[in-house]
Amino acid sequence: MIEFKDVSLVYPNGFKGLKNINLKIEKGEFVVIVGMSGAGKSTLIRSINRMVQPTSGQLIVNGRDITNLKDRQLRGLRTNVGMIFQSYNIVKRMSVLRNVLAGRLGHTGTLRSILGWFPQSDLQLAMRNLERVGIDSKAYQRASNLSGGQQQRISIARVLTQEPAVILADEPVASLDPPTSHKVMKDLKKVSKEDGLTTIVNLHFIDMAMEYADRIIGLRDGELVFDGPISEVTPET
Ligand code: ADP
Numbered sequence: 001m002i003e004f005k006d007v008s009l010v011y012p013n014g015f016k017g018l019k020n021i022n023l024k025i026e027k028g029e030f031v032v033i034v035g036m037s038g039a040g041k042s043t044l045i046r047s048i049n050r051m052v053q054p055t056s057g058q059l060i061v062n063g064r065d066i067t068n069l070k071d072r073q074l075r076g077l078r079t080n081v082g083m084i085f086q087s088y089n090i091v092k093r094m095s096v097l098r099n100v101l102a103g104r105l106g107h108t109g110t111l112r113s114i115l116g117w118f119p120q121s122d123l124q125l126a127m128r129n130l131e132r133v134g135i136d137s138k139a140y141q142r143a144s145n146l147s148g149g150q151q152q153r154i155s156i157a158r159v160l161t162q163e164p165a166v167i168l169a170d171e172p173v174a175s176l177d178p179p180t181s182h183k184v185m186k187d188l189k190k191v192s193k194e195d196g197l198t199t200i201v202n203l204h205f206i207d208m209a210m211e212y213a214d215r216i217i218g219l220r221d222g223e224l225v226f227d228g229p230i231s232e233v234t235p236e237t
């Protein structure tokens, strides 16, 4: 599903964000990337939907090398690779349902999306996904009325409604308190598994990673320094 072949990324100022990454992630895996702040977790995740561009190597997503894509192909990639952010990236003045429907924008024709028109099937899909993350009763409220954990659930429902093959989550629970963080991680894992999605999550804390990951990838100074199932993570690791 995703393969890094000797991928390096040098930022314009000369800083090496990723150094010769080799990595293969299979369909349906729930992978957690851990590492200290500045280790390159965000750079690695953002290279998979090409928010940043590797400077060398090959990065294969869905059988295609994505290191050089035209605009139209980038849109195709980003419809297939959904993203969840630490800060939710929802539009707070809009309703919860509108935010979730935004997940359909890559699928809807340009004129239709400009007009805010969505087919009935999209509405049903959006409502079903709100139900799956337990906030369907809030569908018609303004997003700003919801708590942080609920706002992150809006963004989970939105990415599910996008129907991607891959979900990237960049520190999705870093703004939430520990109990809420666990509930959101549990929901994210549940829906990923139900839909057979390949999910890659950046997390700060190893104990949280241990609880949810099928596999843990460790980064340090832009290098891959650990890759294995949680059974290989000893308490001293
Ligand atoms: P993490 O997500 O693990 O905290 P990042 O991937 O955000 O790490 O950053 C890795 C390193 O790359 C950091 O040292 C950061 O300062 C640097 N970096 C990130 N973006 C840029 C950029 N646009 N230009 C130069 N350096 C950058």
Ligand code: ADP
Residues within 6 Å of the ligand: 061, 062, 063, 064, 066, 069, 072, 073, 074, 075, 076, 077, 080
């Ligand atoms: P088509 O195959 O007719 O070009 P698609 O909807 O399958 O249309 O994809 C839209 C565009 O996105 C295509 O040009 C495709 O090459 C590009 N694309 C590039 N990488 C990917 C990817 N990993 N997953 C999906 N689409 C991708």
